[in-house]
Amino acid sequence: MKCSAILLSGLLIGAVSSAYAEADEIRIISRAEWGGKPPKKTPTPLPGTLLYAIISHTASVACATKLECSKIVRTIQTMHMEGNRWDDIGYNFLVGGDGNIYEGRGWDVQGAHTFNYNKKSIGLSFIGTFSTAVPSNKQLAAAQNLLETGMKMGKLMDSYKLLGHRQVSETLSPGDELYKIIQTWPHWSEKYQVLLPDTSGAIAASKIKKMTFDRIVVLELIVAVLHVSGTLGDDILSKSNQYPHTIDSQSVTIISRGDWGAKTSTTPLTRLSETPLSYVIISHTAFLPCTTKDECSSKVRDIQNIHMTVNKWDDIGYNFLVGGDGNIYEGRGWDMTGAHTIGYNSRSIGVSFIGTFETVVPSDEQLKAAKSLLESGVKDGKLTADYKLLGHRQVRDTASPGDKLYEIIKTWTHWSAEP
Template identity: 40%
Template structure:
């Protein structure tokens, strides 16, 4: 069999498989609609002003590619933030076309280094909901968040009534199933990072929704307003090989480092960096655990290292009387972004509030205490402008 014939047969089989899959999807969802109990059919949602049903396509119905072996970050509590996004590309108005787009988005996500499709849920122009990573996996933007993406580009595309209604229904389901907190906030994608998503036409719509929080505006202010500490459990830390000594709190010093790695700007990137740092500290340095008390990511989140209570392994001779905080990245020529600095300041404020830091604590750069470039020239100059910085060496 020559190569051209083989390719032709392969493409034909792929098209046939796709067609069969769509027929199964249609049959399965129609059957499930007919077999709903009266209570399900009379849900108040189905009596809304649009009088339309929205089919929910579970990932098992459209999935094309296996998830990569490394784990995603699972939710440990109901989500506090819903991020509304657009996928980019064109809209879709039929199950067949929407399934094709969802599969394409999954393929692109994996080729970009993610373990699976990047969105928790997607909503098509057909008014149906396509389950991505679902309710139980954190958005890669920030902890305790999920994202909902409208398929299309909404700087010029327009949402249909059915799409709007599907999104609002999905949010009601999240509340009813305790997947969202009662006081969750809803934000546009461009409030969490520099992007055009979700597009002006989506933005005009969501600002009218009940849980929308318009106070969180701008890339730098959004994450800093939503201070988060990502626990060891959430970033999948290895257990320490030994238990460290307890600190005698409150401690008088906060010592700042940089990690001398690449920076990170999303939950997925920062989680990966923190895991790599722990692995280096434990396997190359033969330490019991990650050396820092906390790490601050460029996503504006704080990552728990040894925490407030245990002695770190970051600054020889000072570990017993200090908290060591590392900024993820290398800051020799440029200082960290505003959201990263804001997260650090909130962290030390929390330390004072909880009684782990003295009220008149002092901040030092690691280079003031031993022969190192850390925390980098630019970051060192920055901390020297802060009220708690101490001019000692």
């Protein structure tokens, strides 16, 4: 084993050993150093020495430099605070591919990473997606060193239990490959206390069901935020029809799947059974916006990748995405069932604005492109003349499409207060 030193904002705070260690030093990058925003309100302290450490992954692209990792951590914080409406970034710490630890809520503040374990654990999330890939030795060493330091500092019990996120939450996190690795670590525990919610008061059986639903919503947001994770019908589009050429007109430009670099769906997609459709669902991706075709195409490719590899969906979930460059990006298109809104996928078109619109508004070009797309849908017989336009939050327990965008679409002709 090789001995490593941990630094917090440049100060040596402890020395630990790790079988994965590749460097003599490892640093904890403070919130100020990675550019974190202050929490919305006074944090809740954690009680004493903790029994649990929960390992997750961010289900995002990986990072290899401090600059890249800091940008991803800032994006996660924005999603957690604006998309999820949490007080701060949810994790206590994040582990970068650069071998650095990124301070989230830290050792002493209650996190928002694992329902019913937040008060009893430290949440440690690996930056990246580890369903088929493995973290670097530097990343693994940094995580082990942090946990050993936590014991030495009295933050974790000497007998603490290490758990994968999937053991205590309905999720694929931390990914198959990372989960295999942490099962070999000394503190990993197959047996742990199942912490059930209090069903005597506010959290009743219906609330438990809602919380399960929330986790699905959070995963969907993570998929879209972190830039980077159907059944076969009788009438399937041919490949040539499914991926048309880029369409240019005076009103709207649709960037085809081939143009933005889409992967082929894992199975043929199911054609929508009823047309024209009577619903349109507007969401936002809860991520940073894009302003050029190259930027937007890259974001759409990452969303598709996470939808297919982490969510195990057949393809990207949205029918269309609206870029800040004023272009429409084809997802599943007009004729295929989406995977964007439970209960509405087979009878609606899902249109997602690329960006986070909780406190900012989309560009005029983005709004114009979305309205032009919907107008063309009516003209082409894809949408009924009296279709209903709904915000994602009206039919799912989510903050999407963000307060600012929601206020805007409520002024559009087809918006309906009632689904």
